[in-house]
Amino acid sequence: MTMKIPDPSVLVTVTVNGRGLMLPKGKNLLQALLDVGHYVPHYCYQPALSVAGNCRLCLVEIEGRPKPEISCNMVVTDGLKIRTDSELIDDCRKGMMEFLLMNHPLDCPICDRGGECMLQRYSMEYGWGTARTVDARRRFVKPQFDPLIDIERNRCIMCTRCVRFCDEVGNDHVMGVFGHGSRNYIGTFGNGPVSNPFSGNVIDLCPVGCLTSKPFRFEARPWELRQTLTTPRHANGIVTAWTRGGRLLRVTPPARRRHGLYTIDEDTTRFISNEVRFGSLYTDNEDRLLEPLARGKDGKLVKSEWEPALDRAAEALKACKPGEACFIAGERSTNEEFYLLGRLARAVCHTPYIDWRGRFVSESAAQAAGVALSASDGDFDLLDKKAYQAMLIVAAGDLYESAPDISLRLREGARLKRTRLGLIDSRVNPWLGDLAETAWLEQPEKIAATLIALAEALEKGKDPANAPQGMEKLFKFVTAEHGLLVLGLDSAGGAIAPELVPAALRILRALGVGWHFLPVTAARNAKGGFVAGAQSDRVPTGRMIDPELRVKADEIYGSAIPADPSPAAPGLLEMAAQGKFKVLVLHRCDELVHHPRRELIEKAIAATPMVIAIDVFPSWITERAAIVFPGSMFMECDGSMTDIDGTLQRMSKGCRVPGNAQEEWRIIELLGLKLGDTRRSKRAHEIFADLARAWGRPDVTLDSITLKQPGPEAPQGTHNYFGVIKRPDFKLHSSERPELAIAANSNATSGRSDLLTLWWIQHSQGPDHLGSRSSQFDALRPRPRVELSTADAARLGLKNNDWVLLEGGSEQPSQVLVNPTLAEGVVYGAANVLGLRLADGAGLPHVNLMPADAPAAEILEQEATARR
Amino acid sequence: MLIDFIKGLAVTFKHIWKKPVTFNYPEVKRPQPAFYRGRHRLQRYSNGLERCVACALCAAVCPPEAIYLEAEENDPKRPVGAGERYARLYQIHQIRCIWCGFCEEACPEDAIVMGPIFEMANYKRSDFVCNKEQMLDAPDKGFGEPIVLKVNQPL
């Protein structure tokens, strides 16, 4: 089933315009030419999509063949002789351009693509310069299309890139070509919106101004914008942030400069989700905190200056005895912030209590996540064919909703046929499932048991005869020599992680050295928290803190690390709720704002005399804090993030921090200075240098991980121009696969048949503290919905669109969706959409489904629709 | 030497009887040729709609970057301009402007032209930022019909 991948090491001679070029044998001819910098105009070819061959612009003349042929549908063969500059080819291109422009409205002054349009560019370079048509041009009505994508069909050139994207990457097959002949047009089936969470990419893929971005509509011309290659704070992915006058106007995949203009459409191979593209525009939200706030004598939060606010915070921290202060770093902090917070806590405030794992609902889940991260190895490329032949994704299918960018990266390898895909999950997402060779549907409580059964069989040997009953296919799948085990850590807030992680480690040992391990979580900078030392039991080398290290931590912090047990964030919050701390520092804790265990967090804040929050937006947490420091947006600060596979991503400053706000690392340092620390950096680079030294790679600097802008002379179409480097010392922990017995939750499998197990996620488009601040997201907001398996729906007498109440979970009614690929006895929903509340974090929550009435607003809306 | 002196006086006397080349400014103003590059004007169509579609080509071509504009979608029910978009904000900084006339040449819609006004003294520097309202022609001074493309492909 795997496609034959050409071996790029075999080079053959191809004569191009009389000049010999060495090109990799078997590679796509057009791509090979682009790679060596020989530009051939093309519209429909896109390196990440299949070949359609319908624009006919990439024609080349081939010696020995009567007619010119399209280079995008040819492979490099030995002795090929082609011409790309002959008169015939010029003529062909002119003819094609004339046809493409025959019905084109030519309203470039109005068109949003003007300035970065391939049609403009090619008609300047290869076109006629004049129009010979006299008849009226074809003109369509403007349809209702998508809330975020604007369509202007008259400008379409029928390259079908958008259609292929929805078929291949989005996998929702909603777009298509309709009509016939010169009247054909692009649209969606059923005239609905483009529904996949990556739909925004069709905007970049469209080479002309047919599909344009609604939020960006008429905002600016591309040449007026400033590009910053950076990475967002709220989701994974490397992007170009386009700003004008300090305002972020759009976010796209990395743009490259060519012919004096930035283009994004041609060689994007790493697509970004709508969460990144449109969610990043939360920067426009005017609610933003711009001044430090401090609680006055009357108990009200009032604006303050930096000095008095810092003084008060420092005073409170100074008054703490060792171990009386607690630091919780949000999962969206940069590596530098994690490092500085770790340092501030341990070396300056002498408290061992610092952690980033607030996302998880229970202490055991957070600890299991820490164990999984320590056992992962980062020396593989998710798209590299040689690294692994099989990818087994366990309990991570829901990342499609909670972190679509990670999910997309996991799927790309299978889509490009570089690896085979196997799934073990409680809910098989068709988006992944369609590509999977084998999928194993299992109730959440039993996933760990499935892994253990597989492991036991594998321990006996890879002989197919050892396969457990009924698991033959799965067993055959995991007997691949090289593979990647992807383990989802945070479904249901990590409720099953305590059993899942030891099971995964066991199966990994059974699988042998050829298999890599990649724990994934929607927590943005989880790996950063781990490697930068913002974890209760780790220092910035990622090393476990042992007694020996506690005393000789001088190299890292210049001070010993206080000895104490190491609870993770949920444990810390519980300690805080019991009034154990005098000061609680919450650094960008977005994940706590919509946390299902809000009660606990409220208690922790109420029980601590001094709560210091660093954040960009007001929330119920900042409202209850005593001091609030205003932070910066992602394009206003420097730093680095660590991706799930350990690659470093550069977050770079594109504009100044407005108002009285400051970059977070500066706030932490200022606080440190007040407390007697001597550390004062001019730039984030200095902090990164310290971090790099701790990692044993002093040669790596923040600028060396800067995404390099390839110039026009850079080889075209190479996909590794991101300039990211692998985190150097991952090898260090890959051997560390401890045999950890984390207390299994005995009440996880309660076996009560009337109750359903609630398998929940945090939806990336639901009310989430950062992304949801983007007003552009309103149209994408998911509706309160729960999924049920067919059998359960039949048993409970529920059908699609019925309203139910989750008794014991949430007070908000939600609609039923019957999902045939959901395990029996499970109800699936998004916690932040449903407003889920959990009293404790022990095990998986169980709920009772009660029929409910549709909410009033919903009824009114339905009536309004009926009247229309 | 005396001869040179008389020669010079002769020239003076000759000019005493000629019509003066100077004007009695500000009472009398010098007539401007049609191509005079004075303060910019923004033209309209004969139906009163603004010609400018806020394409920003004038701003792109302007050597000292004297033009700043922000576009907005035109509401077809209460149109401001003839196109799909119009300039919500259009400013020319007259101290920056070098009166080169490039903007006029770049404009695809014949919207911006340079007019006959040359008196632009002001007391404050900020007053030299000329707004759209100051530059727009009177609504009845428009010319030409906007091109309206008819939908000919009902779906």
Ligand code: SF4
């Ligand atoms: S798609 Fe390109 S050529 Fe067509 S109107 Fe827009 S900018 Fe001009």
Ligand code: SF4
């Ligand atoms: S809408 Fe754009 S991407 Fe889609 S077929 Fe038309 S030109 Fe191509």
Ligand code: SF4
């Ligand atoms: S006349 Fe020249 S300098 Fe003045 S606004 Fe126009 S382009 Fe700019």
Ligand code: SF4
């Ligand atoms: S004045 Fe002309 S060139 Fe300038 S934005 Fe308006 S239409 Fe474009």
Ligand code: FES
């Ligand atoms: S790129 Fe080859 S036909 Fe379109």
